Amino acid sequence: DVKVTQSSRYLVKRTGEKVFLECVQDMDHENMFWYRQDPGLGLRLIYFSYDVKMKEKGDIPEGYSVSREKKERFSLILESASTNQTSMYLCASSSNRAGQPQHFGDGTRLSIL
């Protein structure tokens, strides 16, 4: 089974802090994704990476950056955390072979105080 592991289930940070969310997958997938999920807004794509050191902006990249130095690891960075970034963050991965499913981690519930 595909395993996507997010480093923290719950995280509490303060406004202005630099925050790192880590995600690791064990299936040698080329594609990795970061989403956020908010009540009433559903899941929205923040960033996407299709290879090491490659990234593309999703629908809501403002206030975020990402890093992919190794194939199995994809990090989401909040450069200066703000209260409106309090959310559930979900990481996913998929193979770049046509028609393959995305597999999700358990999520990180991030609270910015």
Place this chain on the structure above:
Amino acid sequence: KQEVTQIPAALSVPEGENLVLNCSFTDSAIYNLQWFRQDPGKGLTSLLLIQSSQREQTSGRLNASLDKSSGRSTLYIAASQPGDSATYLCAPSDDYKLSFGAGTTVTVRA
């Protein structure tokens, strides 16, 4: 921009009843469509993936149909159980990018 609508938003049924969850999407140029389950406070579990060339896909008590030209997919869950209580999300894909509906929250009463 792909818009995804899931109806109903919530559903409560007695155990044993069959469930029918509907999903519609505005752009029929999709690559495939995935159905997910989400338990409260948890991540998404992939249930079924239907390729754009397929009409339906089955896994155990789950069956999903796809009518790409009309922008519709339906998830059927046979003989529902209390353990089926969760939020179900559909997500059509344009190759790599998933677009999500708001989900249908299902409660199966024992």
